Amino acid sequence: MEIDDENSLPLPESFDDKDKLYYSIGETSKMFDLPISTLRYWENEFDMLKPRKNKKGDRFFSKNDISIIRTIHYLTKVKGYTLKGAKDALKGNMVQEADNAAIIESLTKIKEMLLQIKKELD
Numbered sequence: 001m002e003i004d005d006e007n008s009l010p011l012p013e014s015f016d017d018k019d020k021l022y023y024s025i026g027e028t029s030k031m032f033d034l035p036i037s038t039l040r041y042w043e044n045e046f047d048m049l050k051p052r053k054n055k056k057g058d059r060f061f062s063k064n065d066i067s068i069i070r071t072i073h074y075l076t077k078v079k080g081y082t083l084k085g086a087k088d089a090l091k092g093n094m095v096q097e098a099d100n101a102a103i104i105e106s107l108t109k110i111k112e113m114l115l116q117i118k119k120e121l122d
Contacts, residue, residue, distance in 0.1 A: 021062065021063070022052065022060035022061060022062055023060065023061045023066060024058070024059070024060060024061075025039055025040075025051070025058070025059045025060075025061070028061045028065075028066065028069065031066070032069060032070070032073050034073065039059075039069065040059075042069065042072055043059070045083055045087070046068065046072060046086075046087065046090070048068055048090070049065060049068050049069065049072075050065070051065050067098055068098075070098070070101050070102075070105070071090065071097050071098045071101045072086055072090075073101070074097070074100065074101035074104060074105075075089055075090070075097060075101075078101075078104060
């Protein structure tokens, strides 16, 4: 698991371009299969999520923002937390929740890979 810097959270292993510094809201939306409106809503609900904005107001998410989104996604979509529950969990132990999200992401990819191998062997 890669760490962006000492204050950042673990990055998703699915980054195609590890050298890229910022991701557009469209790219981020596709990464998590979420509507753009959900990302905008989460930005208002979670103080720690602060994408950069250009003069036009276009949002650009850093690798740390992506890690936060992945963790929020894991808590709300996988574990079924409400937004308030996710906020409370993030206040409690952000790094632990980010680690849990990374583990689930890795295990899901391994499962998909094994299922593909099984399919090819049948």
